[in-house]
Each structure stands twice: as C-alpha cells, then as structure tokens.
Amino acid sequence: MKNFNFVLASLFVSRGFATDILTPEKLEADIKLEELERNLWNLNRIANENGGNRAFGLPGYKASVDYVLERAQTRFHEEYDTFVQPFNASFAQVRSISVTGPDGENVEVVPLLYNPGTDPAGISAPLIDTPVDDERGSACFEDQWAGIDATGKLALVKRGICAVSDKLKLAKAHGAVGVIMYNNVAGRPLAATLGAENVGLLVPVGTIYQDVGEAWSARLAAGEELVVGLNVDAVFDTRETWNIIVETKTGDPNNVVMLGAHLDSVIAGPGINDDGSGTTTLIEIMTALRRYTGFANKVRFAWWAAEESGLVGSLHYTSSLTEAEADRIRFYFNYDMVGSPAPQFAVYTGSNPGDLAGAEPLKAYLSAAGRDAYFGSFGSSSDYVGFLELGIPASGIFTGAGAPQDPCYHLACDTIGNVDLEALTLNARAAAVVAARMAVSLEGVPPRAKTSVNLRSRNRIRGQFEKWRRAAEHASTEKSCSHGEKSTV
Numbered sequence: 001m002k003n004f005n006f007v008l009a010s011l012f013v014s015r016g017f018a019t020d021i022l023t024p025e026k027l028e029a030d031i032k033l034e035e036l037e038r039n040l041w042n043l044n045r046i047a048n049e050n051g052g053n054r055a056f057g058l059p060g061y062k063a064s065v066d067y068v069l070e071r072a073q074t075r076f077h078e079e080y081d082t083f084v085q086p087f088n089a090s091f092a093q094v095r096s097i098s099v100t101g102p103d104g105e106n107v108e109v110v111p112l113l114y115n116p117g118t119d120p121a122g123i124s125a126p127l128i129d130t131p132v133d134d135e136r137g138s139a140c141f142e143d144q145w146a147g148i149d150a151t152g153k154l155a156l157v158k159r160g161i162c163a164v165s166d167k168l169k170l171a172k173a174h175g176a177v178g179v180i181m182y183n184n185v186a187g188r189p190l191a192a193t194l195g196a197e198n199v200g201l202l203v204p205v206g207t208i209y210q211d212v213g214e215a216w217s218a219r220l221a222a223g224e225e226l227v228v229g230l231n232v233d234a235v236f237d238t239r240e241t242w243n244i245i246v247e248t249k250t251g252d253p254n255n256v257v258m259l260g261a262h263l264d265s266v267i268a269g270p271g272i273n274d275d276g277s278g279t280t281t282l283i284e285i286m287t288a289l290r291r292y293t294g295f296a297n298k299v300r301f302a303w304w305a306a307e308e309s310g311l312v313g314s315l316h317y318t319s320s321l322t323e324a325e326a327d328r329i330r331f332y333f334n335y336d337m338v339g340s341p342a343p344q345f346a347v348y349t350g351s352n353p354g355d356l357a358g359a360e361p362l363k364a365y366l367s368a369a370g371r372d373a374y375f376g377s378f379g380s381s382s383d384y385v386g387f388l389e390l391g392i393p394a395s396g397i398f399t400g401a402g403a404p405q406d407p408c409y410h411l412a413c414d415t416i417g418n419v420d421l422e423a424l425t426l427n428a429r430a431a432a433v434v435a436a437r438m439a440v441s442l443e444g445v446p447p448r449a450k451t452s453v454n455l456r457s458r459n460r461i462r463g464q465f466e467k468w469r470r471a472a473e474h475a476s477t478e479k480s481c482s483h484g485e486k487s488t489v
Contacts, residue, residue, distance in 0.1 A: 018205035022292035024436040030288035031432050033415040033425040037416075039280035040272050042067060044416040047270030052267040052412060056306040057091035057239040064263050064279075065242055068303055071283060072246045079290035085243040087238065090114075090196035090303070092236045093267055099180065099206040100229030101129070103218070110207040112164065112307065115234055118204050122231030123178050128153040129220045134184075136219075137161025139170060151175030154228050156216060159186035159207070165194045168202040179205040182213020190402055191268060193310055200229065204232045234325045243306040245431035246286060251298030256298045257438040258315065259285065259333045259431065260383050263308030269412040271308075273419050277339035279303060281428040285435060295331070304383050306479045307336075311385055316346045318386025326390045330442050334384040334396035335431060339424030340406040343399035346376030354393030356447040358434060362395060365430040391449035397427045473478050 019221065022024065046067060047053055050060035065084075070151035094111035101107045128150050130139045139145065139155070140162035143324040155176040157167050171179045183189040189207045216226060247256070261278025265271020282301050289299060305313035311481075321329075334348065345366050349359040351456070361374060376398065378384055384394050399420075401409040408414040438445065 003472050010058065017051050020292050021294035022289070022436055022440060024440075026292065026431040027285070027288050027436040028429045031284050031425065031429045032044055032324050033421055035284050035423055036280045036288070036428055037421055039283050040276050040416050040419060041280065043276040044270050044272055047265065051465055053267050054263070055267040055268060056089065056312075057093075057265040057310055058267070059212075061241065061264050061305070062271075063076045065244060065303075068244050068263065068279070068283065071245070072286065072301075076286070076290050079249060080246050080286070081249055082427060083245040085245060086240055087313075088238050088304075089241055089309060090199070090230045090236070092196070092309075093233065093241040094232060094234045095249065096231075096233040098122075098229070098231045099208060100124075101212075102219075102224075102226035102228055102255060107208055107212060110189045110191055111232075112191060112207060113267075114196055114199060114207060115194060115238070116199075116202050116204045116233055117234035118178070118232045120229060120233075121473070122229055123154065123204065124227060124229045125152060125177055125227045127156050127180065127220060127226040128176075129156045129217050130158075132158050132217075134160070139167045141345070142170065142209045145174050146168055147414035148174055149456070151353055152177060152341075154178045154180050154230060156213060156220070157181045157212065158184055159189065164192060165198045165337070165454050167203060168194070168205055169198075171265040172201070172203045176203055178203045178450070180213070180216075180228060180230065181205055181207050182216075183207065183210040187403060188411075191266060191484060193308070195310060199236060204230060206230045206232070236356045241313070241316055243305050245300065245302040245317075248289065248298050248301075250293065250295070251439065252296055253298050254328050255442055256300050256329045257297055257333075257435060257442075258302065258349060259302060259335065259435060260302040260327050261335045262305075262313070263303040264306055264308050264422065266410045266413070268410055269408070272414055272416050273337055273339050273341070273406055274361070274409060275336045276413060277337060277419060277424050278335035280355040281335050281424070281431055284428060285432045288432065289436075290313055295436070297439050297442055298437050299435060307383055311381075311383055315386050318390060321390070323449070327448055329392050330389040330445050332384065333431060333435065334357060334382055335427070336382045336396070336398065337401055337406065338397050338399055338427040338431075339406075339419040339421070340399035340401070341420050342405050343423040344405055345371045345423075345427075346398045346400070347372040347373055348378050348394065348398065349375045349394045350378045350388060352388070352391065352393055352449050354383055354446040355395050356445040356451060357439070358394060358395035361434045361437065362397060362430050365433055366426065367399075368425055371426065375428065393448075395405045397422060398486075
C-alpha cells in the first residue's frame with residue numbers, strides 16, 4: 001500500500017494535479033528571489049534583442065507576450081485557462097528629436113509620446129515667452145495668453161499643474177508653430193504622453209531642463225531676440241496588441257480575485273522596474289498557485305497591454321465588462337513598479353470602503369517586515385482606473401517613480417540593475433499572501449459599490465476608450481510619418 005500511494009502521488013504530480021491545500025504561508029514560501037530575478041533577466045534579454053524596449057506596437061512587446069504565454073498556456077494549461085484579448089490601439093513613436101539653442105548649441109531634450117512631427121527641415125523660429133503662474137499653472141488658461149501674439153514663433157512655456165496638451169492647444173490657438181517647454185523642477189524632465197485623442201490638435205513640443213528654460217526666459221526679458229530650432233521625427237499609426245488573461249480552472253466563477261500588471265515598457269527603455277517588477281510578481285504567484293487546491297474562489301491574472309500609452313489595455317478590458325461580469329470581480333490588485341531601487345512602500349486605498357479589505361493586510365505584512373508602509377491614494381496613471389470607476393474594491397503596492405525612488409523611470413537605464421530585489425521579493429510575497437487569503441475566503445470583502453458608481457462612471461470608462469478608438473480610426477486612414485518614411489513592424 002505504501003508503494004502504491006507513492007506511485008499514485010507521483011502520478012498526480014507528473015500530470016500537474018494539485019494535491020496540497022492552499023494556505024497563505026505556503027504560497028508565501030514559494031515566492032523565491034531567484035525566480036523573480038530570472039524573469040527580470042529574461043525580460044531584459046527580450047528588450048536587448050528587440051531594439052532596447054518592450055513597448056506596445058514593437059517586437060519586444062510581442063516577445064514579452066510569448067514569454068508569459070509559454071508558461072501560462074504551454075506549461076500550465078492543465079491548471080489555468082488562458083485568454084488572449086486582441087484589440088487595436090494608436091501607436092506613436094518619436095524616432096528622433098532635437099532642440100538647437102539660440103547660440104547654435106545642441107540642447108538636451110526629452111521626447112513626449114504622441115508628439116506631432118515637424119517637416120524634415122524642422123522649425124527655426126523666434127522664441128516668445130509666456131507668463132509664469134505656479135499657482136494655476138503656466139499657459140494653462142486663455143486669460144494667461146492675453147496680449148501674446150505667437151504667430152510664426154516658438155512659445156517658451158513652463159511645465160506644471162495642467163496637462164501639457166492643454167498648453168499646446170492654447171499655443172496653437174495663438175499662432176505658435178511649436179512649443180519649447182522647460183521643466184518646473186530641477187533634474188531631467190520626466191517623459192509623458194500627450195494622448196492619442198489629441199492627434200491633429202497640437203503643435204510639436206521639445207521638453208528641456210529647467211535651468212536652460214529659465215536662462216532663455218531671462219534673456220528674453222532683457223530684450224534679446226532668440227531664434228531656436230526644433231526638429232521632431234515622429235510616426236503615428238494603428239497596431240494590434242494583446243492583453244493576457246489567465247485564471248484558475250477551479251474556484252467559484254462568481255467570486256473572482258484579480259491581480260494585474262502591465263506588460264509593456266516605454267519606447268525609451270526595457271522597463272524592468274516599470275513594470276517588469278509587477279510582471280514577474282504575477283508570473284511567480286501564478287506558478288506557485290498551481291500547486292495547490294482547496295480554495296473557494298477563482299483567481300485571475302491580467303498582463304495589460306499599452307499601459308504606457310494611456311492605460312489602453314485595462315480600459316479596453318473594463319469597458320467591455322457586462323454588469324454581471326463586473327459583479328463577479330470581487331477585488332482587484334494592481335502591481336505596477338514594486339521594485340524601485342530606493343523604495344517607498346505605498347499601499348493603495350481610495351474612497352471605496354471595500355479597498356481596505358485588501359489594503360490593510362498588505363500594509364500589515366510590509367509593516368511586520370520592518371518597512372515603513374503607509375496608505376497612499378490612487379491617482380489616474382495606472383491600470384486600477386477602470387476598476388475604480390466600476391466600484392470594484394482595489395488596492396496594490398507602489399514603490400515610487402522618478403528620483404529619488406527610481407531615477408531611471410521611463411529611461412534606458414531601467415534595466416535589471418534598476419531593481420531592489422529584496423523589496424521586490426517582499427512585495428511579491430505580500431501580494432501572494434493576500435491573494436491566497438482571498439482565494440480561500442472573501443469574508444469582509446463587500447460587493448461592488450454600485451450605489452456610488454452610476455451610469456456616468458461606466459460611460460466615463462467607455463468614453464475614455466472611445467477616444468482611443470477614434471484615434472485608431474484616424475490613424476488607419478491617415479497614417480503619418482513626419483519625415484516621409486513608413487515604419488513597418
């Protein structure tokens with residue numbers, strides 16, 4: 001009998017059947033630093049082999065999709081159902097950008113996504129200053145442009161407060177042929193997106209350092225005439241991309257615990273902290289969870305596409321959910337940048353009381369490990385947005401973007417050397433523990449907050465994605481490459 005049991009147990013293991021009862025402690029112990037790092041190494045390799053990035057619309061993203069599918073769909077097909085959700089999204093790439101200063105010098109400039117291109121010769125025009133308003137935001141409102149005739153000129157604008165696209169629309173309305181935007185804080189300006197919905201509405205922009213812009217502003221105030229150059233080589237079209245949705249075959253389909261991370265990087269770099277760290281966290285929790293049984297609720301993993309282009313993948317997913325499908329998602333955890341090199345430990349919570357059901361145990365785990373964890377508010381820049389709008393309770397961990405937490409945020413240096421592996425491992429184990437608890441029991445987790453999420457909230461999600469759909473249609477009929485070549489991937 002002893003030998004028979006041994007053979008039977010071996011048979012179950014060889015066929016991939018889970019025989020061990022899930023506990024949070026078991027899943028926690030299965031999350032290994034070495035395996036988290038192995039995935040990061042492979043994502044870094046994928047970027048290196050594909051032009052230095054894993055951005056949506058480029059080969060590195062497709063290779064990243066294949067990497068996740070090899071594990072979820074090929075190796076783990078007996079334990080998980082995997083769905084690839086295709087959709088079209090507006091792709092933009094600034095292939096080169098340059099700013100030439102008034103003394104003929106090359107000025108360091110940061111590209112923005114969906115930046116309009118210039119003609120091949122670029123723009124050379126007089127610079128005109130705009131007033132600084134650090135309270136309301138400089139060049140954000142029509143009254144701040146009173147008396148400014150920017151016709152045929154490049155407008156010098158300070159960054160901050162309002163959306164960059166708002167500043168560019170006003171500059172265009174007042175005749176500017178482009179904008180030179182200087183940063184509102186010291187250090188390298190952060191990259192950003194101008195939004196696919198703004199294609200055709202903006203003038204080209206070059207984003208420069210604060211000290212350079214302030215020096216030019218002072219020279220203009222002293223009466224000098226400064227002529228500056230701006231050259232932007234940009235491409236814009238529509239490309240197919242894919243969300244990956246993986247869920248356990250077992251568990252109640254009416255009670256789903258969902259974990260998400262975005263799979264794409266920015267074009268500028270490999271995105272190993274942003275968001276390879278969240279990607280590897282989900283991969284390793286998925287890998288470990290398949291070994292267990294005895295959990296009541298279904299667990300669903302999502303790797304989102306085109307987050308860096310404006311949360312496009314997650315908005316596509318949430319805008320497509322029926323009321324019944326949204327009801328079934330009992331909690332959503334978002335893991336975006338969970339391994340910053342100088343980490344903070346922010347745990348998301350918002351106005352939905354249900355958020356605390358996930359936020360409190362995450363914070364408690366990190367605090368027990370000696371980390372100064374704290375509750376932080378949701379913003380509007382990661383994939384939790386669509387879930388919040390639907391009233392689905394949500395939380396997650398965020399370790400910080402930009403200096404000092406992550407000086408390589410959205411840069412080429414966001415490589416495997418840009419991750420605090422100890423912080424990543426701790427956060428991945430916290431995520432595993434809380435996911436396991438909810439997989440076993442949803443006690444204390446309230447239903448979706450439909451009383452505070454009316455039709456306007458759902459329409460807001462659909463409206464946001466509708467902007468992307470319209471931009472995609474525009475791109476499909478008016479593919480543009482500002483310097484005359486067509487880029488094919």
